[in-house]
Structures are given as C-alpha cells and as structure tokens.
Amino acid sequence: MGMKIGELSRATGTNVETIRYYERIGLLPAPSRTAGNYRDYSQTHLDRLNFVRHARGLGFDIADIRSLLNLAEQPDRDCGEADKIASGHLKSVEAKISRLEQLRSELKHMITQCRGGQVSECRIMEALGDHDHCSTAHVPNGILS
Amino acid sequence: MGMKIGELSRATGTNVETIRYYERIGLLPAPSRTAGNYRDYSQTHLDRLNFVRHARGLGFDIADIRSLLNLAEQPDRDCGEADKIASGHLKSVEAKISRLEQLRSELKHMITQCRGGQVSECRIMEALGDHDHCSTAHVPNGILS
DNA sequence: TATGGTCCCTGTAGCAACTACAGGGTCAAG
DNA sequence: CTTGACCCTGTAGTTGCTACAGGGACCATA
Structure with missing residues (x-):
C-alpha cells in the first residue's frame, strides 16, 4: 500500500x-x-x-528533535517549550560562530606571516610550537563540534 | 628523571x-x-x-597534525606544505562559518515568528513540519561538525 | 609492618550521528 | 530460470576523545 x-x-x-x-x-x-x-x-x-x-x-541534535516531536504530538500545549529549544540552539550556533571567527582570524594571521622558505623559519610552524603564543589553548573540548 | x-x-x-x-x-x-x-x-x-x-x-584534525609534525621534523624542506594545510583548514573554517550564519538567520527568523500560544499555531513547529519551506534540507552530511 | 591515599597501568566500552559492509532473502522482468 | 535491483538483519567503522573496571606502585604515617 x-x-x-x-x-x-x-x-x-x-x-x-x-x-x-x-x-x-x-x-x-x-x-x-x-x-x-x-x-x-x-x-x-x-x-x-x-x-x-x-x-x-x-x-x-537528536535529543532536541525528540522533544520537538513530542511537542508536535500535543498541539494544545503552550509552545514556550519549542521556543526554548530553538533559542537554546540558536545560542549554541552563535557560540560556535564566534569561536570559529576567532579561529579564522588566528589562522589568517598565521598564514599571512608565512612568506615561504624553509620549514625552519616558517611562522606557521613557529606559532604552533611556541608555548606562550597561542590564545587557543585550553579550550573546552567539543565546543568546535 | x-x-x-x-x-x-x-x-x-x-x-x-x-x-x-x-x-x-x-x-x-x-x-x-x-x-x-x-x-x-x-x-x-x-x-x-x-x-x-x-x-x-x-x-x-589529527591527520593534519600528523602531517605538520612530519614537516616539523624536516626543517630544511619548503614550508609550502604547511601553508597548504593551514590554508585548507582556513577554508573549511570559513565554510563552517557561512553555513552557521545561514542557520543563525533561519533560526532567528523562526523564533521571531513565534508569538507564543499553542503548539498547534506555533511557527517554529510549522516551519519544521512544512515540506517546502526550509532551505536547509539536503545539506551534505557533516558540514556542520 | 600494616594501612591508607594518591598516583599509575592495561583494556575495553561509550558518546553522536551516522555510514558501510557481509551475508543473505524477495520480487519483477525477460 | 536467471539476472538485477531492491530489501533484510547484524555488526563494525568513523572522530577525538572520555570513563570506567580491575589491578599495581609508591609514599607517608601509625
């Protein structure tokens, strides 16, 4: 059928x-x-x-979708819950964007510093190896994912 | 020691x-x-x-880091390879940013449409259920991750 | 010397959200 | 009656970790 x-x-x-x-x-x-x-x-x-x-x-994510599906099955309930889920997700999207923008600017900086030549004088490698230089250390796991 | x-x-x-x-x-x-x-x-x-x-x-990612570490061990090589890896990564960061910006604007739109009330008349739920409304369908897997 | 606490070891399983088989069954066309 | 496209179940792989379980090592104190 x-x-x-x-x-x-x-x-x-x-x-x-x-x-x-x-x-x-x-x-x-x-x-x-x-x-x-x-x-x-x-x-x-x-x-x-x-x-x-x-x-x-x-x-x-799938947990949110489960909640949204449950809500959809109870059309007489208040939709504040749906709003809450969506707003929470929006916040997390915004957090990811700002994190990625920070990465973008650091990467751009690194790349423009590199003027070619040998690995030994490459700014990219230097930046990665330098212990005190990078502002991106110690970022909580998973914020990028 | x-x-x-x-x-x-x-x-x-x-x-x-x-x-x-x-x-x-x-x-x-x-x-x-x-x-x-x-x-x-x-x-x-x-x-x-x-x-x-x-x-x-x-x-x-870890594959890139492996390559970068290999390069770091050969200081006399040209650093074009490092540049390539970093630039490739920058491109993927930029792709994620623009994808997330698109999501952000869709989510914002959805949320502002919702004026409270019951689930049955909630724009959020409507937008998700509507077959032809959403521009975010059919996005290649994993571009968000 | 016993005891406790803090560290360390290996090995395995779990997370998210799929994807990719292996090894087989079903069904319609020619 | 065979071919090929589809479908089935079950399991393992992906990424980058994290979290045990079940046991040893080491040091201080009583």
Missing part, C-alpha cells in the same frame, strides 16, 4: 541506512511490513521524517 | 587519558618507562604535546 524504504529515501533525501538507524533509536516508529518483510511506510512516516530532516538540517 | 603522565597532563592542560590516547594512535611517541612501569616523559614529549594541543586548539 505505502512506500518502500527506497522510495521514502528518495522522497526525503535521506540515506536508507539513516532511516533504519532512526527507527532503531526510536526516532521514527517502526512501520508495518509487507508479506515479504519489507518496511511499508505511510504518509505519516513521510511527514515525520521530513520534520526530522528539517530539524537536523537546522542543526538540532 | 623526566615527568610522569600526571605532571605532563598538568603542564599542558591535557587529560591523562588523552595523552595515552595520543600515544596509542601514534601521535606521541611512547616514552621510556620507570622501574615501576610508569611513563617517563622528557622535554621533547612536552614540546610535541604542546604543538599538538595548539594545533587542536586551532581546529586542525
């Missing part, structure tokens, strides 16, 4: 393996199966997967 | 487990051992680990 996993994959631009992964972690409900044990998806699944892909495209 | 792993850890701001991890993947050479089988680090190890931490702080 519905669509097979390959069709859902094409319809949403999602890798087949990723769809099965989402099912395994409980992000998508397990669909019914055909006689030959193929997954048989409905419009509901399509909508939900599109929701997930949009949210992932906006960089929400 | 030298320093134990905990001292190296404190001296470089690197987790002990991380130091052992770097040894395991061959990024740091295995140090000699004391009679009690403790790792015994020298100044050379300290320098190398500082180099690695600086480069990681600048967002270089």
